[in-house]
Amino acid sequence: MKKSLALICSLALCLGLFAGCSSSNAGGSASPSASVPASPSQEASQAPAALSGVVNTDGSTSMEKVVKVLSESFMQDNGGVTINYNGSGSGTGIQSVIDGTCDLGLSSRELKDEEAANGAVAHVVALDGVAIVVNPANTVADLTVEQIAKIYTGEIADWSELGGAAGPIAVIGREAGSGTRGAFEEIVGVADACKYTNEYSSTGDVIGNVASNPNAIGYASLSALNDTVKAVNVEGVECTEATVQDGTYAIQRPFLIVTKDGAQLSDAAQAFLDYAMSGDVAELIVKAGAVPPAK
Numbered sequence: 001m002k003k004s005l006a007l008i009c010s011l012a013l014c015l016g017l018f019a020g021c022s023s024s025n026a027g028g029s030a031s032p033s034a035s036v037p038a039s040p041s042q043e044a045s046q047a048p049a050a051l052s053g054v055v056n057t058d059g060s061t062s063m064e065k066v067v068k069v070l071s072e073s074f075m076q077d078n079g080g081v082t083i084n085y086n087g088s089g090s091g092t093g094i095q096s097v098i099d100g101t102c103d104l105g106l107s108s109r110e111l112k113d114e115e116a117a118n119g120a121v122a123h124v125v126a127l128d129g130v131a132i133v134v135n136p137a138n139t140v141a142d143l144t145v146e147q148i149a150k151i152y153t154g155e156i157a158d159w160s161e162l163g164g165a166a167g168p169i170a171v172i173g174r175e176a177g178s179g180t181r182g183a184f185e186e187i188v189g190v191a192d193a194c195k196y197t198n199e200y201s202s203t204g205d206v207i208g209n210v211a212s213n214p215n216a217i218g219y220a221s222l223s224a225l226n227d228t229v230k231a232v233n234v235e236g237v238e239c240t241e242a243t244v245q246d247g248t249y250a251i252q253r254p255f256l257i258v259t260k261d262g263a264q265l266s267d268a269a270q271a272f273l274d275y276a277m278s279g280d281v282a283e284l285i286v287k288a289g290a291v292p293p294a295k
Contacts, residue, residue: 052080053268059086059093059106060179061202062221063255065288066126067106070276073284081268087202090179094120097258103269105258108179108221109186119261125276126255126290129222129244130184131231133207135214140164142233145250149188151217154195159215170197172209172218183253184219219251223289244291255290 057067064087071083088096090107097105098118111122132148134140140162143151150156151169160166173196174181180203185191197216200206203224210216211228218229222239225231231239234250243249257273259265265273275281282292 051078051268055083055269056102057085057104058096058102060090060108061087062108062180063106066290069284069288089177091177107256109183121259121261122256124254126285127244129239129249130219130251131239133210133218133229136230137214149190152190152194167215170216172216175199175201187251241291
């Protein structure tokens with residue numbers, strides 16, 4: 001009897017211990033591997049790699065301020081990246097990206113059909129008004145697109161025909177291949193028909209020569225305007241950021257970053273393109289004197 005009682009007690013004790021273990025496991029405790037924190041080396045391998053490398057941009061001189069302000073901001077946040085700018089003109093920049101000699105092309109005009117056919121792809125970063133500028137002493141304050149066209153084709157040759165003081169009009173413009181010239185001539189309808197008194201290789205030269213000649217007329221990017229010249233109204237509308245964005249100013253163009261269809265960009269170049277196309281850069285574009293595209 002004593003042996004039976006001892007056996008029963010031993011059995012009960014074993015069952016109690018087994019039940020305790022079962023209830024402990026029933027709580028679903030995490031496996032040992034899940035509770036071990038990741039080592040510093042594991043965390044580093046999971047973090048995104050910092051951007052690095054060189055991004056070469058080439059093209060429009062009119063886009064210099066826009067590209068540089070975007071580049072400076074981007075490089076400030078990405079210290080391992082260097083973005084270079086070369087102002088060679090829109091046509092050269094587009095061809096360079098087609099040929100693969102630069103990462104990103106810059107154009108201040110729409111792509112031509114043959115450029116698009118060769119793989120050029122346009123990304124609109126900003127908008128720009130092409131201002132019609134005269135010397136501050138000139139009393140003419142407003143011109144129609146038709147009058148501007150006739151000035152540049154030689155049909156109107158004296159300021160007296162436009163209500164100004166008598167004097168031969170000095171017709172100033174950019175060199176062949178310039179994005180500003182291409183946009184201006186296409187919009188005004190005078191492509192390959194202009195009779196220039198002088199042609200210059202930069203917007204700064206156009207501004208400077210109009211500023212020094214009371215009879216001169218020229219065209220320049222809105223972002224390049226300063227108080228040495230006077231921008232005339234076109235069809236009664238002043239060239240401003242607001243009138244460019246709402247489309248009421250007639251002579252305007254896009255600022256494009258150009259890539260090549262099918263070409264793989266480096267991580268740094270792709271990141272810069274994405275940044276330039278984002279809504280985060282609107283204030284920087286305004287700071288550079290251009291107009292953010294309407295979203």
